[in-house]
Amino acid sequence: MKKLLVPTDFSVHADAALDFASQLARKHDAEIFLTHVVLTPVNWTKLSKEQEKLYPDTLEVIRNAKKELSLRMERLNEIGVRANERIHFSDGKERLVSYLASEKIDMVVMGSHGKYGFKAHVLGSNTYTVLRKAGIPVIVVKPSEKAFSFEKVVIATDFNEASGKAFQKIGDTIRFMGGTPDLLFVNTPANFMEDAQIKQLGKEFLKKFGMYPHEIHIYSAYNTERGILQFAQEENVDAVALITHGKTDLQQLFSPSVTENLVTYLDKPVISLNVTAFDS
Template sequence: MKKIMVPVDFSEFSEYALEVAANLAKAYGAEIQVFHMLGISESVLAANEAIEMAEAKYYMGMAKERFATFLNKDYLKGIRITEIIQNYKVFSEINELAKEQDIDLIVMGSHGSKGLSEFFVGSNTEKVVRTSAIPVLVIKQRRPQFKMEKVVFACDFKKENLFAFIHAVNLFATHGAQLNLVYVNKPNEYYITKAELDERITYFMSKVRDQNVTNMNVAYVTDYSIEHGILEYCKQIQADLVAIPTHGRKGWAHFFVGSLGENMANHAEIPVMTFRI
């Protein structure tokens, strides 16, 4: 991991994300790019080009002043920080910027079950996740000692999830994290036998034999809901975070049919990371 992006709206939630990003940057020797999206509408800007330019510079200057205060944190000392301010208004543009900057991970703040915070109003966190080809780590509370030593990867072991799985292996397992794959079987719904699941798992494991994986577990649990089963398993093993594959623009994946991904991001007490399928 070399570059981490943190979208910032200067709220306490984006500060939570910034502190987590700082922990990761120190652990992996990475740099942080803090990104602020002005989102100035055309109605705010003047019709006159010269005045419009002056107004844009004014808002840009305000953002830079806020960055000066926002980034004055002891936990950022020794970390290379790059500030990016753009007048983006469409969340897919964050993905384009992240690809352009060769970002490895996006860390963003969320208000959790009470709704998403300020900059990430409504379903905007979901919009970022759906348009991001890069893993997104969602943080909902302050975690000054954040770590990624014990990770749960929720998976149904279908072939369509293989790319996300390999991406997760590269990010977690190769850095010494314990990767715990969990499949949740619902009685009378999506139910498969142990033999069928073993066949899927064997196929998955065959695809990561060259990834130098030495610390991986597979769990098979039964629960009345996928979300509850995953969260209970996370509590059981005291996981640091839960990773979820997503279809991106097509919506949340699986078994992640409906709003499971959103529910996980909102209700999970631990951080949630998404990987594009």
């Protein structure tokens, strides 16, 4: 993983994500792609310089964005991190996923605005919605007084074979960050199974998709989110990872809303990867 995309709105929350990405970049000689999204009234890339003058407010936003990006690029240069900056113009027709593909971005690191609800306060919730379709790991972090650690990370899974390839990818991501992932199966009343059944599922799943040893934890809870939250707090894990599915009507696969709820309520980094990008 050599290319890390960091979306920024220039807040302290985005800067926390940039700090974390910088740690990874320095450790692994990776490159940071610092990106700011500017909402434009039209397709900005199609305008001539003369036509741009018809939108003075947007020009002012772009000028300020360039200044803020330059300040952060200076700091990255000072600490010896390879980086480049980019302003992404969005008129409602997202083109960010194609940019990720063209630049061969490996991972996204973005910030969260705190415990006030995902939709309103996660950094660039619309951007996050786009990014999670890209088939690369997305890591959401919150500002922390402690140094980020990924030694103890748990992957929430249902052992469904459809998530096998994504499981391998997210495992590689965790190891890239210095962690050793364990597995968590949340046993809920709606899809209750006996422990022996769950352990057998896990054994078969790891036999097919596991490349390293993994400890399997079983936790009973009323629903998936509640189980993950309680387990993460009780075991004091450093981060939580999960594989989501774009279709929320499949009970056996985690929906994207689970990730959003975890980001809102969990005071830990959350790593997500959408399994649909691995569908053949």
